[in-house]
Amino acid sequence: MSEDEDDIILSELDDEELVQQMFDDLYDGLREEIEEGVNILLERGWAPYRILTEALVGGMTIVGHDFRDGILFVPEVLLAANAMKGGMAILKPLLAETGAPKQGKMVIGTVKGDIHDIGKNLVSMMMEGAGFEIVDLGINNPVENYLEALEREEADILGMSALLTTTMPYMKVVIDTMVEQGIRDDYIVLVGGAPLNEEFGRAIGADAYCRDAAVAVETAKDFIARKHNQMAAG
């Protein structure tokens, strides 16, 4: 353990070691260290998009897998996401300037009547961690909120969350309205929340049910890739 007690000087590490160290620091939720790491990589001439994908998204993927596998739990993930956010705050304006490629945009919110936002926030943070742009509508959203935001933001994905058996049927109201308006197939619809399951997701016409935030990220990536393939083929 003695070597752990020595301070690690980030600027003395080479690129590869530094990225590895940033993975560890993300895992441990060390925000200041992540900010420092991002700044060092910028000084060394790394493109903001490369820092995002290789250092931050790479690190958050490890966090996501360990969360999925029941090794990390919500408190640790929140701290990791907070560290990630610190790095993102530095990168965000630079990414916009450099016209970096976008993963996709997600409108997310908890459905009408449901004030639970822990799960939704977690999904938002993990999706941001994976490079998605997130428009968070907060809690208690009627169908109009979702539809307005999807159109306004030109989003790719709609994410809906419900934690109560009394509120989960409202997801179907939203999807049915999208079908009525002929816009259902314009978006990828992902649903999640403790009382839901795959069968429910299918029954209400969602594209997928996501068991947790890590699965939501993987599913979103998968659907976006398929969408791109279709566009390329079409």
Added chain:
Amino acid sequence: MSDALQKALATRDWLLADGATGTNLFNMGLMSGDAPEFWNETAPDKIRALYRGAVEAGSDLFLTNSFGANASRLKLHEAQHRAFELSRLSAEIGREIADAADRPVIVAGSVGPTGEIMGAAGTLDHATAVEMFEETASGLMEGGADLLWVETISAPEEFRAAAEAFERIGAPWCGTMSFDTAGRTMMGVTSADMVKLVDGLPNPPLAFGANCGVGASDLLRTVLGFVAQGTERPIIAKGNAGIPKYEDGHIHYDGTPELMAEYAVLARDSGARIIGGCCGTMPDHLRAMRAALESQPPGPRPTLDRIAEALGGFSSESDGTGESAPAKPRRGGRRRRA
């Protein structure tokens, strides 16, 4: 305040608690999005019917319709100032139904989570949480609850805040957490962790345990986890009646009364003293549970295999306790620099 629960525990081997609140109210026409607590005021007959449903099915104890009656959750309905009053009403109706029964029935004032995150990464601080819980708890005791019952908690910080609020008003209490994530609570608390948490409180609860979560099998695995710690404190088991299914615009739980009857007997044989249901558990389930508890003699403590065989498999391989638990790898890790 009363010592109704202590007395009941002293004279009975097991007590039947109640079933679902939300599922029952939903069946009575609660609309998606409405706060059930408003019905304490606007539709008290429905709340009477809810409580009576449990009492007539044989429950020795039922929880009040106040799960979301705290300032943080009522804020959604712009009713954050009404936590005390709506809690009081829920207990008052409860008292009326319990006192009209022909046998002793205990009114437990339900205290649900705030829905906020506490701890290092959270938005709700300890003092505010204690205040919120105290307001709800005071209303419940004022309305005539025999004791307080905090339930569906995930975070140890929130459990402690509730306990402190109950200590402030000197009320007896019970508390359950929801173990829904690979055998742990959402915040990572294992069954063994909860025993330590409960034992370490200055005002420990009369009974503690698990409610909601995934299915009946997982819940009993958690009960066995409590027992393995050698605790002497009475254990509560309140599992869901199976898994929610969506049919014709309504949510229906797939656990039959027969399954819940078997669950109740296995819960008792596992070591639980207070046994009830959670989401999806209707009066028919409770009746079957009561009949089974009365007719079937106590058996040996079931193994995990026996539970899985009777009630279905577990949601995860490990419940986070013992040697099979997935370990947090020691990644590079380092000391935080000053």
